[in-house]
Amino acid sequence: MSIRDVEFAYGRHQVLRGIDLDVAAGTLCALLGPNGSGKSTLTKILAGVLRTRQGTVRLGGRDLLSMKPRERAKVVAYVPQSSEVPFELTVREAVTLGRTPHMGMRPGAEDVAVVEDAIARLGLAELAERRLSDMSGGQAQRVLIARALAQRPRVLLLDEPTSALDLRYQVETLQIVRQVAREEGVAALIAIHDLNHAATFCQQVVLLSGGRLVADGPAPEAYDAELLGEVYGLPVEVLHDAGQTQVRPVLTKGSLA
Numbered sequence: 439m440s441i442r443d444v445e446f447a448y449g450r451h452q453v454l455r456g457i458d459l460d461v462a463a464g465t466l467c468a469l470l471g472p473n474g475s476g477k478s479t480l481t482k483i484l485a486g487v488l489r490t491r492q493g494t495v496r497l498g499g500r501d502l503l504s505m506k507p508r509e510r511a512k513v514v515a516y517v518p519q520s521s522e523v524p525f526e527l528t529v530r531e532a533v534t535l536g537r538t539p540h541m542g543m544r545p546g547a548e549d550v551a552v553v554e555d556a557i558a559r560l561g562l563a564e565l566a567e568r569r570l571s572d573m574s575g576g577q578a579q580r581v582l583i584a585r586a587l588a589q590r591p592r593v594l595l596l597d598e599p600t601s602a603l604d605l606r607y608q609v610e611t612l613q614i615v616r617q618v619a620r621e622e623g624v625a626a627l628i629a630i631h632d633l634n635h636a637a638t639f640c641q642q643v644v645l646l647s648g649g650r651l652v653a654d655g656p657a658p659e660a661y662d663a664e665l666l667g668e669v670y671g672l673p674v675e676v677l678h679d680a681g682q683t684q685v686r687p688v689l690t691k692g693s694l695a
């Protein structure tokens with residue numbers, strides 16, 4: 439996926455400025471940045487929820503921004519930050535909705551297999567007949583991710599998909615998305631606040647600040663303590679230890695008093 443010179447404004451409020459970004463097939467890319475930096479806005483543009491006249495997004499030879507919704511739904515799956523969960527549905531029915539762009543009137547054998555695979559991957563097999571109205575926030579979030587995987591997209595967009603998940607499911611979800619991206623050649627873009635999870639699981643990290651991309655690359659190269667400190671308004675140190683890059687806030691004396 440190749441994004442060039444994308445700009446966006448809500449009315450007079452300019453939110454994205456000259457965004458250039460490439461996410462290769464097979465890559466999990468973290469979209470980082472402080473609250474209000476434009477992460478959700480960028481994912482919504484790529485998902486077709488918001489429209490912009492400035493800039494292009496190409497996928498293979500095709501222009502993503504001008505695709506019709508059904509055509510786009512065959513190649514782009516989007517898990518929004520919060521969404522209206524269709525409460526009356528069971529988990530299996532909700533995940534099957536992900537097949538809608540591909541299937542006829544009813545799910546065929548392949549649709550059923552893809553749905554069951556997505557349910558199993560997200561650890562939802564035992565909950566498959568439960569109604570979404572009976573699920574915890576984290577369980578419902580996993581259902582939405584399973585639905586996106588069932589779509590078998592070329593581009594997977596996840597807006598803070600781990601925000602409601604406990605530590606184990608945060609890690610498992612990031613592992614699954616990374617694995618799906620690699621095995622199925624998906625370009626996956628994930629808006630996420632946890633810089634350390636991003637460094638651990640994402641081959642590429644990009645940092646938005648005030649609507650501009652200010653860093654892009656593998657975390658060990660893209661994480662610069664001075665830049666991160668400026669962008670987040672907090673002094674940090676970047677540690678490289680046993681192949682892992684980690685970011686830690688530098689707390690001044692007395693800040694825990």
Ligand SMILES: Nc1ncnc2c1ncn2[C@@H]1O[C@H](COP(=O)(O)OP(=O)(O)OP(=O)(O)O)[C@@H](O)[C@H]1O
Pocket residue numbers: 448451453471472473474475476477478479480
């Ligand atoms: N519907 C809207 N109308 C007007 N302004 C908006 C709208 N949605 C977002 N904004 C503004 O656009 C800017 C970017 O918001 P966006 O939600 O893209 O940021 P974000 O990086 O995803 O933030 P967060 O980390 O808090 O989710 C913010 O200043 C926000 O107030």
